[in-house]
Every structure is written in structure tokens, then in C-alpha cells.
Amino acid sequence: MKFVVSSSRLLSHLQAISRAIASKSPMPILDNFLFNLEGQKLTITASDTEVTMITSMDLESTEGEGAIALPSKILLETLKKFPEQPLNFEIDLETLAVNIVTEKGKFSVVGQNGEDFPTLPELNEEKASKLQLPADTLMTGILKTLFATADDELRPVMNGILFEFTPDHMTFVASDSHKLVRYQRLDVKTDNEASFILPKKPAGLLKNVLPKEEGDVAISFDDQNAFFEMENYRLVCRLVEGNYPSYSAVIPQNNPNKVVIDRVDLFNTLGRVSLFASQASNLVKLHLASNEIIVSAQDIDFSISAFEKLSCQYEGEEMEIGFKSSFLVDILENLSSSDIVVELSDPARAAIFVPFDKNDNEDELMLLMPMMINA
Template identity: 85%
Template structure:
């Protein structure tokens, strides 16, 4: 089995899928990439059993067919050191010896039997749901929500992104119980209702490869696994089992106090003022009065404090509410609008953050739980 491949092209594809390989693989074979040559098409697979990523390259020069597992670490590290050049792979299928021949040298490794690589999980056709999404829509939904996922061993359903499909829209939801993001696409509709929870690792892998893709992504899923099929990549993963909490129930509906403020100004002010917050609580306070917001923080232990005024549009009741500075910064960093609307009812209830300039096909809402302000 022989093939010729560009060093930089191969490296780009291997780097994209290598993140699927676990630092401590559950099986020795999973420390390898699986190479499968069929005709002019080279298919490369990386897996940790829970998540599998597959990429394909179309080659011009090939000889023979077959499968072999090659050590991932040495392959990646070697490819990083090569300048752009054609690489000749020569594989002895009996001894599993692999020679990588360049214009100036030869690099030899020993592979493993590709038949030992775990088979892909199959979707149950009787329970399967299928939907087509644009790569951009899927990427935006993941980017908007991934930061709000939890790290909760007791409630694994909170550690992923909820995908919800209905005849009206598609919804992405993530929450760590302090903050919640609900991102809806009104231009994605299905003739059925279905949902699944995508774990954090495959969501991160999709976030990395989707910018390289354009066109449609085919999503197929049942109650256990999901397939994301793109032009150059395919991701297969086990889904989080369980029911996602009723997220709409925690979103306060009656918020009479609304403030409109420049998002970047508030983000930059928060960045300065939060340096003076208590390291134990990271509490920052927002004091709202007639068309003015004062952002303040203090650390009594070190006798430091800061406050800064911001102009805004506000004619509600005078009030002061406290938030954890890091969580507030996350919200401001991930909401897409030059001006944002902050909807509040009272200092003990969650604040709602929405873009002031709403897109026609997007409905974006972020929620942040307040912190108690010590008198």
C-alpha cells in the first residue's frame, strides 16, 4: 500500500482531528490515527471511543488499498518539522512497517493492525432524526453557548449544549446554574420535535473545524449517538443521557427596569473596576439611576476600591445589583450587539441580557444570577 500526500495538507487534517484523541487513551490502539486507503481517497480517523473524528483527503498518486493504525504523537511532531513537500508513504501490510520517504530522507515507524480499531456506533434508523444546517449556523450556536456549560459531575446533563428542534425554530441552550444562554434560530425548522444534549468535548471539536467548512452540515441522531457530516470532516459522538431542566421556567418574564448601554464601554469599564474587587467574591455592583450607571468594586481586606460612571438610557427605579465580575464579562464578551439591553426586576432576581439590535432570524438571550450585596 502506497500513497503520496502533501506534508502541510496532511498535517492540517491530522491536527484538526487529533483533539479527539484522549491524553490517556482507554485502549492502546486509540493512541493511533487509523489510515484507510480506498481508490484515490484517504480516510483518517481519531477516536477516544466517546468521540470520533474522521477526515478525508483526495490523493492523485496511490497504489493498493488497506487500513493501518499509525502512532499519532510521532506522526504529528514529525510533520510539524517538515517544510511543504510531497511525502511518499510506503506500507508493508504484513509487517506493518511504515516508511515515510522524502526527497532527502526516510522516516520509519511500525504501525498496528487497523482491524483492532473500534467500529463506529450506528444510528438506530427507527429512532433517527435528520436535519440539515448551514456550517455558519451550527458554529454560531456552539460559540454562543459553549462558554456557559457547566463542570458538574453530579448533573452531567448540565455539561453539554441542548439542541432543540421544533416546527417553529431551533434552540441552543447552555447553563451552569449561574448563567444561562438561549440562542434561537428562526430560519431552522423541522416538521418534528426532537432534542439532544451534545457533550462539551465534541462541541469544542466542532468549534475548531466548522470555520474551515462552508455549505451544509448533515446532522443525524438517535437517543444515544449523533453524526455531524461536513464536506471534509465527520464527527460521531455519544450523547449525554438524561433530560435537560426546564430552562424557560427560570427566565423571569416581568422585568420593568430596562437599561440600554454600550456593550464595549461596559466591558472595558468592568475590566478596570473588577481588578479592585474582593478576590474571594469577585463582586461588582451596578448602581442605576436616571440615565447613569455606576460600576463599583472594593476589597476591604486590602483597602482598595474603584468606581466608574457610564452614560446609558435608563428611566426605571433607582437600584443597585451585584454580579460576579468574571461571569458578567463572559456574558458581555459573547453577546453580539454594539448596544445591549439589560432587563432587571429587583436585586435578588436574575438579570436578562439581550442585544439591542436584533437580527431577523436570531433570538438571543443571556441570563445571569445576581450576588448578594452586603450592606
């Protein structure tokens, strides 16, 4: 089996799927990429059994067909050191000897039998749901929510992104109990209601490859696995089992106190003032009064403190509310509007953050739980 491939093109495809390989693989074969040559098409697979990434390349010069598993680490590190050039792969499928021949040299490795590589799960057609989603819509939904997922071993459903499909809209939800993000697309509708929880790792893999894709992503899923088909990549992953908590119940509905403020100004002020917050609590206070917000922080142990005033539009009672500054920074970083609206009811209840300038097809809401302010 022989084929010729561009070194930089091969490296680009391998790097995109290599994140699927676990640092401690459950099986030795999974430390490898599976190379499968059929006709002029080279398909490369990386997997950790839970998540599998597949990429394919059309080649001009090939000879023979077959499959072999090649060591991922040495292959990636070697390709990084090559300048752009054609690489000739010469593979003996009986001895599993592999020679990578370049213009100036030859690099030899021993592969493993491709048949030992785990096979992909199959979609249960009786329980399957299928839809098409624009690549940029899927990427935006993941970008908006991935940062809010949890790392909770006791509640694995919180460690992923909830995808909800209805005849009215599509919803992406993520929460770690402190913050919650709900991102809805009103331009994506399905005939039937369906949902699944996408784990954090495959969500991160999609986030990395979707910018390279155009057109639609074909999504199909059953009660155990999800399949994402793109032009150059395919991702198959096991879904998180269990029911996602009722997120709508924690979103406060009546919030009479509303602030309109420049997002970047508040973000920059937080960056300065939070440096003076207690390292233990990371607490910053927002004091809201007529068209003014005072952001303050202090660390009594080191006798340091800071405050900064910002102008804003504020309708409501004078109040002071506290937040963990790193969580508040996360929220502000991931809202896309230049001005934002903060909706509050009282210092003990969650604050709602929404963009001031709304897109007709988007409904974006972020929630942040406050911290207790010691008197």
C-alpha cells in the same frame, strides 16, 4: 500500500481531528490515527470511543489498499517540523512497517493492525431524526452557548449544549446554574419536535472545524449517538443521557427596569474596576439611577476600591445589583450587538441581557444570576 501526500495538507487534517484523542486513552490503539486507503481516497480517523472524528483527502498518487493505525504523537510532531513537501508513505501491511520517504531522508515507524481500531456505532433508524443545517448557523449556535456549559460531575446534562428542534424554530441552550444562554434560529424549522444534548468535547471539535466548511451539515441522531456529516469531516459522538432542566422556568418574564448601554464601554469599565474586587468573591456592583450607571468594586482586606460612571438609558427604579465580574465579562464578550439591553426586576432576581439591534432570524438571550451584596 503506498501513497503520496502534501506534508502541510496532511498536518492540517491531522491537527483538526487530533483533539478527539484522549490524553489518557482507554485503549492503547486509540493513541493512533487510523489510516484507511481505498482507491484514491485516504480516510483518517481519531477516537476516544466517546467521540470520533473522521477526515478524508483525495490523493493523486496511490498504490494498493488497506488500513493501518499510526502513532499520533510522533506523526504530529514530525510533520510540524517539515517544510512543505510531498511525503511518500510506504506501508507493509504484513509487518506493519511504515517508511515515510522525503526528498532528503527516510523516517520509519511501526504501526498497529487497523482491524483492532474500534468500529463506529450505527444509527438506529427506528429512533433517528435527520436534518440539514447551514455550517455557519451551527457554528454560531455553538459559539454563543459553549462558554456557558458547566463542569458538573453530579449533573452531566448541564455539561453540554441542548439542541431543540421544533416546527417554529431551533434552539441552542447552555447553563452552568449561574449563567444561561438561549439562542434561537427562526429560519431553521423541522417537521417534528426533537432534541439532544451535545457534550462539551464534540461541541469544541465542531467549533474548530466548522470555519473550514461551507454549505450544509447533515445532522442525524438517535437516543444514544449523533452524526455530523460535513464536506471534509465527519464527527460521531455519544450523547449526554438524561433530560435537560426546564430552562424557560428560570427566565424572569416581568422586568420593569431596563438599561440600554454601550456593550464595549461597559466591558472596558468592568476590565478596569474588577481588578479592585475581592479575589474571594470577584464581586462588582452596578448602581443604576437616572441615565447613569456606577460600576464599583472593593477589596476590604487590601484597602483598595474603584468606581467608574457610565452614561446609559435607564427606565426604572434606582437600584444596586451585584454580579461575579468574570461571569459578567463572559456575557458581554459573547453578545454581538454594539448596544445591549439589560432587563432587571429586583437585586435578588436574575438579570436578562439581550442585543439592542436584533436580527430578524435570531433571538438571543443571556441570563446571569446576581450575587448578594453585603450591607
